[in-house]
Amino acid sequence: MMTDSAATLPAYEDVLEAAARIAPHAHATPVLCSRSLDALAGCELHFKAEPLQRGGAFKFRGACNAVWALDDATARAGVVTHSSGNHGAALALAARTRGIACHVVVPEGAVAAKLAAIRAYGATLHPCAPTIQARETRCAEVQATTGASLVHPYTDPRVIAGQGTAALELLATVPDLDTLVAPVGGGGLIGGTAIAAAARAPGCRVIGAEPAGAAETFASLQRGERVTDFTPDTVCDGLRGTLGAPNFALLQRHGVQVLTATDARTVAAMRLLWQRTKLLVEPSSAVALAIVLAHPEVFARQRVGIILSGGNVDLDALPALFARAEDAA
Amino acid sequence: MMTDSAATLPAYEDVLEAAARIAPHAHATPVLCSRSLDALAGCELHFKAEPLQRGGAFKFRGACNAVWALDDATARAGVVTHSSGNHGAALALAARTRGIACHVVVPEGAVAAKLAAIRAYGATLHPCAPTIQARETRCAEVQATTGASLVHPYTDPRVIAGQGTAALELLATVPDLDTLVAPVGGGGLIGGTAIAAAARAPGCRVIGAEPAGAAETFASLQRGERVTDFTPDTVCDGLRGTLGAPNFALLQRHGVQVLTATDARTVAAMRLLWQRTKLLVEPSSAVALAIVLAHPEVFARQRVGIILSGGNVDLDALPALFARAEDAA
CATH class of the missing domain: 3.40.50.1100 (Rossmann fold)
Structure with a gap:
């Protein structure tokens, strides 16, 4: 029955259905704000706090x-x-x-x-x-x-639709976002986010945040074809996977842009998030704030939603992680 | 007009008035739960997340x-x-x-x-x-x-009444608590908590959590008079102050008990809280979980509210802080 891969892509209805299906089990996580981070970023930031999701992540x-x-x-x-x-x-x-x-x-x-x-x-x-x-x-x-x-981590359409519920909730809380930022690994979260934003907030840009050391999605969108041959080198352990084929199709369909940040900037952003939001976010989440701070001209004076994806940090590895921030600009 | 010091103690009406007065400015912070911490503690824990309060603390x-x-x-x-x-x-x-x-x-x-x-x-x-x-x-x-x-940090009756609003909110969310635990420094938070609990949940015990290295409140309640001559030695920098006179009077009036925990146990509890709740709590907050884990017989199978008081951690001091947990039992 299905004649091309696009036919298997989840749609907005699947995100809505997912929201109803997971409601008895998942937390509707809070949206946090920090005036000091707004001042630093030069825009208005709304953080969807998925570290407070069950299991410590949007996953x-x-x-x-x-x-x-x-x-x-x-x-x-x-x-x-x-x-x-x-x-x-x-x-x-x-x-x-x-x-x-x-x-x-x-x-x-x-x-x-x-x-x-x-x-x-x-x-x-x-x-x-x-x-x-x-x-x-x-x-x-x-x-x-x-x-x-x-249940594939990011190409499964039921997974993509489920991940889209985070953006759905964020847009229900803050309906008039100019831009929505989410990290990009395999593309489950950014794919679901793009579907939800396109339907619920058509004027809202969706931007993916990718570590500079695993920027194959950035490269894929530039070339117009999926780059799969690369070796990730980043502290963002949740974002080392390769962008999936359906995920690539979704990003192209919805005109999602990707920006990158170095690990040094990401770890610095992680420390800022810890200090200002009091949430223990992992580096794979902090990359989203890192790209906002690294590209201020893209976000200036906008209302920006950021999906803080998770908080599963290995505390024993912290000193080594913090050392990565020392080269930050 | 006022003939004794008790006349200046805040009452439940002052807590209610404070709640109305601060509502336009303060956050109604969420209450977090963790099944894995419940399993570890052998009781049902409800954490009032004051690190998410403005300024990063209940203060x-x-x-x-x-x-x-x-x-x-x-x-x-x-x-x-x-x-x-x-x-x-x-x-x-x-x-x-x-x-x-x-x-x-x-x-x-x-x-x-x-x-x-x-x-x-x-x-x-x-x-x-x-x-x-x-x-x-x-x-x-x-x-x-x-x-x-x-505006004294903890003897001012307006301050004590304001601090009581955290327990008021927690009891509104989880009305049937058996025990409410809050850290004890100068006694503003525990004093306000005792007032709120006595009026809203008369059957609910209130227990203060104090660092073993600054346990002058524990000593004061034992002796029946305020101990003021002591030198604090604890990583809980928010709990080094001396219990205030009105605070002492409130603890006596409401039969508040105090339990203590070593810094090693407190830092271990802090790491647990970071990992399981994803909240960046400071040691002065973690002491409340530390006493629950150190005295399991006191809390077994109960419904326990814990006020996580703040999240202002000096990240540069973390390695030294973590080292303190290594002696923990």
Whole structure:
């Protein structure tokens, strides 16, 4: 029935349906403001506080939507995914809300705090080598032996639609945003955000924030085709993934622009967010404020929504992380 | 007219009046929960998130109430206080909401981040030696030269009443608390909390959390008289002050109990709070969770409210702070 990939892209109705589906399980997170950050940025910032989401990140939205979209018979066999961290924890937590099994394929070298969270939520971990090929092979093996449904971290349309609910809530709280900024990794959050903004606030620009050390989405949009051959080098461990094909299609369709920031600027922005909002945001979230501060001309005097995506920080790694900010301009 | 000191103690009506007075200026902060912390503590915890209050601490409530309780003619000469940090920042911010001058006497050795905040809110700093005597002398000098009204950090009845609004809001959100825990420094917060709880939730116990290295309130309640001769030794920089006389009277009147925790336990609790609630709480707040975890038998299976008082952490001092947790049990 579906003749091209665009036919599988989620639409605004899917975001609305996701919002209704996850409402009994997810938190409607608060929107925070800081006059001192506004003064620093030269614009009016509204922060959607997804670190206060269940599991500590927006990822619970998409995972929860995917888990509760399954019919009962399919759900019974559980779910499986591959994830370096937040999505794995989110899917484990979502599976628990439905009382079904969750398998998570994790690459060696993933953040210890995030693996501990996945395990604590009751999922079974399946380690693999840190390549996309190895992840997908291991995932297919687990699917074959358990019958679990694959919930891809960012290409799954149910996941993209679920992630869009964060922007939906933010736009319900602050309807007249000029610009909405969200971090870009695989493109689940920015894709869902673009869908929600296009329908609810057609005049609102959507800008993706990407680490300069993993700026393959920036490159993909420049070239007009998806760049998949790159080696990420960034402290933003949630944004090292490759932009998905449906995600790329969504960004092109909605004219999403991407701006980048160095890790030094991102860690400096993270410290600012800790000090001014009192939220423990992770570097992958702080990159969104970093691009606003790095490109003031783009945001001057605007009303800007920023999706602070998550707060899963490895506290033992903090001194090394803080050292990265010392080169900041 | 007033024949004894008890006559100057604030009452429940003052807390209600404060709530109405500060409503246009203060945030009604959210109440956060964490299932994993509940599992760890063996009770049901409800955290009042005062780090999300304006100025990053509950102190804005009392300061704001004091500032807006002044008549116009008195207000015009400004306000003055002495404070090692959060109250100074809070009063500066409150004064700014009314457009009046604020003078803050600060002891040498106060936390740099907190002094910077006071200055950023537009107050004039007046340094003094780090003794109570020196603070009070300097304060009197500033009062004499400017005509500013003194707003004491924790004995002022308007301040105590204002601090009580945090418990008022928490009890409005979670009416059936068995126990309410708040940190104890000078006794403004715990005093206001005791007033609010006694009127709104008469069956609810109020417990003060005090650092073992500054446990003069614990000692005062044991002896039945106020201990004022002690030298605090704790990382909880917001709790080094001496319990005030009206505060002592309030704690006695309402049968408030005090429990203590070591700094090692407090810093470990702080890390837990960061990880599980994603709120950047300061050590002076974390002591409240620390006493719950250190005295599980007191809280077992109860519904417990905890006032997380503030989030003004000096990030540059973090490595030294984290090192304090290594001795924790």
